[in-house]
């Protein structure tokens with residue numbers, strides 16, 4: 178479960194709130210879109226959930242962990258429950274597809290014999306089994322994002338956060354990524370997707386939370402993309 | 407940490423070195439130049455020190471006794487002196503030895519003749535003495551004063567000027583060593599931190615990704631620690647090897663020259679120098695490598 182309770186966020190360098198009094202409750206197993214125009218605070222929200230940033234005020238609870246009480250040294254444990262996908266993929270450029278995915282397991286000290294089993298299984302799931310030896314720059318954007326998705330999922334996280342995962346992809350690849358996210362969600366993972374993609378949001382009929390200039394202006398089950406202009 | 411994680415960290419550390427070859431070479435080069443200077447400097451200072459010790463031992467204090475002093479009183483004085491902390495060595499020179507030494511010095515090759523002509527009538531009958539060397543020349547003047555005030559002592563002879571000169575030179579060398587070592591250390595730290603700034607940009611993205619995936623600080627750092635140790639090891643072995651090869655050559659050369667240097671210097675054997683220089687260099691090298699890699703990573707760990 179993800180709970181934001183009167184969360185405010187103001188960057189030190191900024192005069193206005195990037196997020197202003199946000200209240201959100203996401204149950205286990207939900208699939209949620211977060212939409213809003215550029216600068217509305219979507220990435221800030223994701224960073225708060227990853228504990229990359231501290232809120233100015235308000236309370237954040239994820240997977241029964243109260244962020245205010247979480248000690249620095251326990252942050253890695255929290256992050257292992259959360260898989261993350263970024264708009265610009267953030268793969269390690271000098272390592273192969275296999276190593277990039279295996280990397281997530283090495284980080285949590287998975288025994289090598291499990292890594293050898295789970296990484297190929299994950300790559301098969303995202304449809305990249307035959308590209309395990311390739312380097313990121315030899316892959317298309319869609320393929321790179323699927324590697325990033327495999328990396329985010331290989332540790333079987335409770336929650337998957339995706340910040341504009343299809344922002345750099347064409348419609349066909351975008352749909353493939355969305356299908357994968359939906360599959361993951363069906364297997365029980367809570368999925369939170371930040372996106373700009375109006376068509377996808379309207380077609381998938383999921384819960385949609387809309388942000389505007391740091392304010393939550395709408396939160397609808399089976400919602401659609403709200404055009405502000 | 408699991409064994410597989412440790413092995414992974416070691417492999418990754420070695421790969422990092424290859425991947426960032428330029429950065430690694432710059433770091434190794436920095437450490438090599440610092441430790442090379444350190445090694446050369448250490449050799450020079452050690453030889454200087456040993457020559458100083460030699461010089462200090464060559465400053466002899468002679469203590470002469472009142473005329474007609476009894477053997478008993480004389481040895482009492484000797485025991486008193488021997489108890490003093492400053493004393494390094496102390497020998498008794500009998501009148502016969504004194505006369506023989508004097509004759510040798512004055513008549514050179516004819517000294518046996520001279521000795522025969524004075525046979526049985528030692529002109530230096532009352533010139534027996536204790537010859538004393540001190541551990542440290544700093545207290546030379548006070549010690550001589552102490553000897554003069556002893557009951558039964560007629561005269562104390564010592565080359566004050568030599569003593570003062572050697573003592574002053576010795577403290578100059580000590581202060582100069584401290585100053586140069588301090589400068590060397592500051593230069594190393596400056597060079598290393600410069601080299602590190604290059605390395606930081608290369609690692610930033612990688613460290614941030616690791617942290618966001620849920621890596622502990624230790625796991626992120628382990629490969630960098632391995633990298634630092636390897637760089638420090640290589641960076642310390644090379645200069646020590648170079649200085650070692652050079653040392654014997656330079657000493658041989660100086661000795662073969664038959665120059666004044668040879669008479670002035672008491673060369674320290676290579677074994678004695680390098681039994682200290684090798685471990686100290688390796689410790690400094692690994693220390694610098696470790697500090698370097700830890701500082702490089704620390705900045706990006708707070709994600």
Ligand SMILES: Nc1ncnc2c1ncn2[C@@H]1O[C@H](COP(=O)(O)OP(=O)(O)O)[C@@H](O)[C@H]1O
Nearest residue numbers: 188190191195214215216217218219220221222
């Ligand atoms: N590091 C930062 N320092 C100051 N202001 C920031 C920083 N990051 C984002 N902002 C500001 O916060 C607001 C929300 O940004 P962001 O969360 O990135 O929006 P989105 O992801 O919805 O485009 C914007 O006005 C942006 O300029």
Ligand SMILES: [Mg+2]
Nearest residue numbers: 219220221340
């Ligand atoms: Mg954004």
